[in-house]
Amino acid sequence: MATPPVAPPAGAGGPNFDAAAPQPQPMQQPGTDMTGICFRDQLWLNTYPLDRNFVFDYFALSPFYDWQCNNEDLRRRSIHPLDSSHLSKMTGMEYMLTEVIEPNLFVIKKQWRDGPERVNPILTYYVLDGSIYQAPHLCSVFAARVGRALYYISKAFTTAASKLEKIGYVDSENESEPLESKATKETIDLKEVKRVDLILASLQRKLPPAPPHPPFPEGFVPPSTSEAEKDSENQQPGETQPSHVDPIIDQGPAKRMKI
Template identity: 70%
Template structure:
């Protein structure tokens, strides 16, 4: 395999510059793409790791970097299995459009612990979101809309009840029917309010994997809620790492 130029030049005294800090655990909000590199080299299973090593997702303290410095293919599993520490492996390949790279910690030739997953989609590199974040965001979003639906239904039923009480009954049959409907509406309103109180506490998300730092919440309350007196502020649903931070909406690093 022809080696691509490695970043970093030695200083005047012959020493290599210090290594950059390791990447963060949550970088799902950004993507990386180097069009100049893509125009120069083919994107296949032999060159994809050299392309991935240019991105901010790459940890230069990994075992693959040591193999690169020794002019060994960085994905050679025969050498990686004899080492311990952080490593990257090519998990799935659909040339030339999709490459899935997994970051894992190797403790022995047989024992590895998956940490993070990255994918190269049509030349752009992304970090795949954690499954616990996806479940937590979608469960929270579903509970938000269910609670909002109950609030809307309760307010409409309460309005109908007040309108029925204020109307003048001109016919005895109509008046008796309205009385029955009002009682039924109040009973349904009581049931909806009790269910709404039960839905206020969302279930806890599954535990995070070892060494993972959960992202900080970035959602803000809806605009205009402070200017509307008498209205209850509802917490916005959590950001879905797949729908709301898809490839088209992530920050691009060239």
């Protein structure tokens, strides 16, 4: 595991060495919203394997890493920075490896520890195929999805409105036709109706009169209208009036019983 260089103590190597030694610069803490950047070091990936033992050293090279965390303190003491037995005894900012799918995916969670069992998650980072990203907040994901849905809905309404405007324009053109043409069409229809009536009347005059009704057979007495009305009044609603027609003849030869 690679460890950061440590500045030599004061007075070591004489005054010339102290004057020539570079002064360590204070590390700047990373910002909160860094979802728009991606870190990848192809030279490091070609040199070291990307597994659970070396992934934190690779993550420490990225701008997402906070040098004031407890993991960096363990690295200075030559202890593995992800050793949970030591991190649980400390308080402050720390990084924890939560999910591992070697060698493609590593999820690192940034959290604040108040005690052995009290931690507050802050941010989440993931290493996907050697590229390090910051995971967005859940509210940002919902806002992006809702904004995209609203964009497509407004686009659909705009398209529908444009098509309805075209349909309304065509209807207005049809309504703006002169009323004279409609009046002429109505007069033409009336003339045709009169012409058909004249033709039917002339044909009726030319045709012979209708033949008289054939005489009733002998012995047939037609019922009087008064008796038929009385029978219909005396008949109850549920009763059916018997038919005077022969049922076998009325049903026809296809409905007779076969023996």
